[in-house]
Amino acid sequence: MSRKSKNWKNRKIIHIDMDSFFASIEIRDNPKLKDKPVAVGGKATERGVLTTCNYLAREYGLHSAMSSKKATQLCKDVIILPVDIAKYRRVSAEIFKIFKCYSKKIEPVSIDEAFIDVSDSKYCGCDPEEMARQIRLCIKKDFGLTASAGISSNKLIAKICSDWRKPDNQFCVYDYDISNFIRDVSLKSIPGIGRVNFEKCKNLNMLTCKNMYEQSRSDLVNLFGSYGNILFDLIRGVDNREVKTDRVRKSVSVEDTFLKDLKDINSCLEKISLLYTKLINRCESSNINTGNIKEIFIKIKFNDFEVISRQKKSKCLHIREFENLFNMNVMTITKPIRLLGLGFKICQDEEMSQIDIFNR
Ligand SMILES: [Mg+2]
Incomplete structure (x- = not known):
C-alpha cells in the first residue's frame, strides 16, 4: 500500500x-x-x-x-x-x-x-x-x-x-x-440547483455553499421544497449516494427549446411531430425496447419558466397519442411556450411479471 x-x-x-x-x-x-x-x-x-x-x-x-x-x-x-x-x-x-x-x-x-x-x-x-x-x-x-x-x-x-x-x-x-x-464552491455547481434555483439563491445573496450555512434544514425545505433536505447535506459536502452499476432505464424523453416561443396550437403540433421523430430515432439508435411502455407524457415550459407535464396510460408509441394528450390538456395557448418535450415510461421487470401473472 x-x-x-x-x-x-x-x-x-x-x-x-x-x-x-x-x-x-x-x-x-x-x-x-x-x-x-x-x-x-x-x-x-x-x-x-x-x-x-x-x-x-x-x-x-x-x-x-x-x-x-x-x-x-x-x-x-x-x-x-x-x-x-x-x-x-x-x-x-x-x-x-x-x-x-x-x-x-x-x-x-x-x-x-x-x-x-x-x-x-x-x-x-x-x-x-x-x-x-x-x-x-x-x-x-x-x-x-x-x-x-x-x-x-x-x-x-x-x-x-x-x-x-x-x-x-x-x-x-x-x-x-x-x-x-x-x-467556496459556487452553488451553481451543486447538482439539482439549476438555473432557476440559482437565480433564487442570487436574489437572497447566496452565491457559494458557505453563504447558505445559516439556513436550517427547514429553511431550505421552505425555499426549495423536498430538494432542500438533500441540499442541506450537499452544501456541506455530505453525499452518501452509492455508485450504481445497474441503472435501469425508467423513462426515455426528448425535448427542444425553441428559438421563437410558440404562440398557437398548430405550431405546437408541428413541433410535436418533429419531436416524435426524434424520440423514435433515439429509441432506434440506443436499442431501446418500446414493447413495454406503460405511460406516455408531454412536458411544456412556458416563457415565464413555469413547467407542466401531463401523462396518460398507453402501451404504444404513436404520434396520435401524443397529439391527443396535448389537445386534451391545452385548449388555448394562454402564454407563449418556450420548450416542448415528449417521452414515455417503461414497465420495470417486477411490474412486467405482475402483468404477466394477471394475464395468465
Ligand atoms: Mg464532458
Whole structure:
C-alpha cells in the first residue's frame, strides 16, 4: 500500500468526464480542423443548437445548448458539424472498457461521463489519483482524446473536481479536506440547483455553499421544497449516494427549446411531430425496447419558466397519442411556450411479471 493511501479513510471515487467529447472526436478524425473553432450541432438555418464545442470556440463565448445562429453571430468562422451519435457511442463503449480494468463498480452518467468506485481496487498501490492518471493516459494513447478526472470519497465532490482543472487534467480532494473545499464552491455547481434555483439563491445573496450555512434544514425545505433536505447535506459536502452499476432505464424523453416561443396550437403540433421523430430515432439508435411502455407524457415550459407535464396510460408509441394528450390538456395557448418535450415510461421487470401473472 502506498504512502498516499492513508489519505483515504472512506470510499475512493473517480469521476471521469471527456473534454468536449463530440467536437474532439470530429477534430481527431479530421486534423485540418485543429486550431479552428469547431462545434457539433444543428444547422443555423434550421434553428439548430450546439451540443458541444471545442475550447477555441468557447473563447468566443460559445457553449453547449446555444443556438447555432447565435454561435455564428459570435464567431463567424465557427465550423458547425452535424451530430454523428452512432460514432460517438462506439467510441464511448470502447472508453468504458478501460474503466472496467480498474473496477466493476461503474455508473455511466452520460455518453462521456462516468463514476468509478475504486475503493476495493488494488491497482496502482490502491492510489485512486494514480489510477485516474493511468485511465486518462490510456484514453489519450488509444483514442487520441483527452479526459478530465475528479477524485474524492463521494460522488458530489468527485464530480465538482473533474471540472476544476478542465481540460486534460485532474483534481483530488481528500476526506479531511472536503468541508474546507466545498465552502467556496459556487452553488451553481451543486447538482439539482439549476438555473432557476440559482437565480433564487442570487436574489437572497447566496452565491457559494458557505453563504447558505445559516439556513436550517427547514429553511431550505421552505425555499426549495423536498430538494432542500438533500441540499442541506450537499452544501456541506455530505453525499452518501452509492455508485450504481445497474441503472435501469425508467423513462426515455426528448425535448427542444425553441428559438421563437410558440404562440398557437398548430405550431405546437408541428413541433410535436418533429419531436416524435426524434424520440423514435433515439429509441432506434440506443436499442431501446418500446414493447413495454406503460405511460406516455408531454412536458411544456412556458416563457415565464413555469413547467407542466401531463401523462396518460398507453402501451404504444404513436404520434396520435401524443397529439391527443396535448389537445386534451391545452385548449388555448394562454402564454407563449418556450420548450416542448415528449417521452414515455417503461414497465420495470417486477411490474412486467405482475402483468404477466394477471394475464395468465
Ligand atoms: Mg464532458
